[in-house]
Amino acid sequence: MKIRRATIHSYWLMFVATVITVSIVTSSQLITGRIGLLLDRQASELLAADLVVLSTEPLDDRYREAAQDHRLEVSQSLSLRTAIFVDDSPQLVELKAVDESYPLRGRLERARQVTETKSTSEQGPVRGEVWLDSKLAQLLGGNLDLGDRQFVASWLLTYEPDRGGTIFNLAPRVLMNLADLADTGLVVPGSRVQYRMMFAGEQADVTVFKNWLTNNLVPGEEIQDLENARPEMRRALERTRKFFSFAIVLTLVIAMAAIAITARYTSIQEMPKVAMLRAFGVSKRKLLVYYLRQLGLLWFSATLAGGVIGWLSQFPLQWALDGWFGRSLPQIIGIGPFLTAALVGLLALSGFSLPFLLNAMATPPMQVLRTVVDRRSWFRGLMISASAIVAVFLVLMLLMQSSLLAMATLMLILVCALLLPVILGLMVKTLLLSSRRHFWLRQYLLSRLRASSRGAIYVMSGFSLVLIAILLIAVVKDELLGAWQAQLPEDVPNYFMVNIRSDDVVEINEFLKQRQIEASAPYALIRARLAQINGVRVEDIKFDHPRAPHQIIHTFNISYAEALPDQNKIVSGEWINDSGDAQISVESGVAERLGLSLGDELTFSVGSSVMKGPVTSIRSVVWENFKPNFYLMTNAGLVQDLPQTWLLSATIGEQNKADLKQLLKRFPSVTLLDITEMMARVQSLVDKASFALQFFFLFALASAAIVLLAAIQTGRHEREVESSLLRALGARSRQLYRVHILEFTLMGTLIGFFSAAIATLAGWAISVYFFNIEYQFSVMVWVYSVVSASLVLTIAGTLVSRRVYNVSPMKILRS
């Protein structure tokens, strides 16, 4: 009767573990796809589109047609510098003319007055009207002459999604309707106009179209997407996505560990039954069919239940996230997620439980009469591992399509799964060696952990794996959030001052100093185009990196400085010295994309002049710190005579806002750029993603609970027998109680200690190699790990031992 009850119990655990696995897959498939889409969309808003082509020449209408063929929306805008009169003095403005479709992504924000509340708008100005930058607020409500035409200045433009496209070189904005532009007569041959054609649509369509576009661009045209336009956004986005898929794999690993542990437990429970049936002459084939049917039933019902739970799970998440994103999650329809989940469930279940069941099937009938020592167990161990490896591998391939991270995660799991029992076993053995003269308690506990009949080592391994995965999610999540925060310096600048003329630099610096406004060193900006690498025209070089073409058509902002800018780090070579030799320092991402290494000779064209020098250092840059950062820096001598403007970042508090007005008055060419908005966007992106992840943590915890249950269930019988044996041998309650509690505490401590070590190691590797963030060693991980593991196991164990230590010693005579 005991066996029967335990059997039902073990099947039940296995069932729940499978349900959790299926739910995780369903839920993640349903949700992460949508969140990924949403993250992309949100980021796209910064471009007002998914893809943009820029040129100083009018753009071919072929692009529009091709885009429409690719089912994309198209919008066009055009911007140019022009002067308007403010109080009879000329003011340079950045005029932008947009069509009715603009913006394709994101929304405009406008207000009637500086003081009035902002409202959003899906469209730019109607014909005959213009919207003005808040710096031109005094013109609001009046008429504004632009070239040959007069406009009504109807709104203040308070937010424009693609304003920061390149964050430098911005004069106050005037936004108008594209249809009015021709009437103004402002665009004449020779005017410096930037034409933009913007595209948006389904991601797949955009990708196809982008390929087409790349092959059809004419020189002088440039493609912008998140990749090249917003490095800080792209980085945050990439990291978040990586982290997301990583966390889901780990959650899944936990769930699969739960299946493995419960399957093992089930097979052990089944062994006596199998032995008996075999002894009665039931054929192996019959038994196999019986168990396969059992497993099939379990899989089928678990898939149904898991599918329903997974499907339901998207709602709370969606509700929570909708509020935050301010729009509903894009829908993913179809049975794909459910099929994938069912397949993963099947793979996991068969991969982990079949070998165990085959193992149980091989139970010699002799087992009925007495314990038979199995001498072929290493072969079975191998078979079990191999089958589990294949299952995990298939599942990961199915879910992650062979990404590097998936492979790395697999490696981690394999190493853990294979080494955990060995290492834990060794740990226990080493502790055991220390004393041969004493047995009771410490040695006794350790020998209990070592006893193969209890499978304590396997259960501990499973639990460790679960804990490692949970710790890793927590560690990397903190890293992800923390890295972003940590890289923001104490004095986060909130303004960029750009477009500073060389003649004004000293004065502006003086001005800021007088008013005690904190500012970065001023940096010169020289706009340059990369022409040659090692004397070969870049057009003629075949680059390996897919992003290299973008980089080449990109105009670089080159700067020079004596000191290495804040939070830049020299990866190789040496920072620019004052020898006066030509020296170029390249940001590591660019170096990687263009395949540059130290000593490569770069030639740039700056306007009509040419400038060249060797790469003397490669630098890593923290783009997220919102300080002036540059892809390329040179020694001063190389570029200081070329045309340039200056920029600096400053922290301007409320009390200095008045000074700002003064500054703008004295230096009209300077443009102020508020970057708090941009920072807030990156921050919210990371926040939302990490919230969504907390949700998967629930699944992780549920699986952990199952593993814990299995851990405590396994060996319960042995524990009861031993309890009554100790009783018979005269042990007191206190002694028994102590043994049981200590056994679980010892298990917990070993597991916690070990998991913290592995999680730290893996966390370091993952942070450094996959997220490119500095790893901060955290003592708290160890504390959490050891305390939580020993606490959870002790408490759970104590609850169980209460029953166990009350077992009558008579049991020993009857078992």
Place this chain on the structure above:
Amino acid sequence: MAEENFCIILDQVGKTVETPEGKLDILINISFQVRFQEAVVIKGASGSGKTTLLGLMAGLDQPSSGDISLLGKGMATRNEEQRSAIRAGKVGFVFQSFHLLQGATALQNVMLPLELSGSDQAFELAQTSLEKVGLAPKTHTPVEHLSGGEQQRVAIARAYAPRPSILFADEPTGNLDAVTGHQIADLMFDLRDELGTTLVLVTHENELLERGDRQILLESGRLISQ
């Protein structure tokens, strides 16, 4: 007869258990005494209550009626905890299915009851005991690697190591072949002779039955002869 002369005294002992089919009397009105250094063998058909009786005598369980005095101490009124204290170091057990601690060595198994009763010479006593059962070469072998006969010898070493006053054994040779069973029986009686232990054993084996000083026959929970 003075009570001190007896190691175990059973006085109208009965054991009743609750079953789904109602109350079941396993033992009914059993009275007898066991002298110090006596070897008492309990026999009877399967299900006649032998194991139950042995458990009661050893203080592993409480009688439903009557009283048992073990080493001069009444069992009926003592709780499990107090009975444990009486057993510690004074009572040894040998079981049909050995019941050694898996994962521990032979030596550690023998040391266990010694250390439980607070002996500070556990290591030495355990080694001596293992030598006596002829297992000196296997001292540090994990018990699961020992043969059945060897395992039972470890169990005997464990039982005798604290020099108990009484040794209880429930079919100690039941799981062994005839030759090994014979050796185990020899060992148990030799050690009893050497240490002057009282022996209470349940068995079907004729050999053991004959070697006992006295036989107690149970039938359906009743004492038929002694």
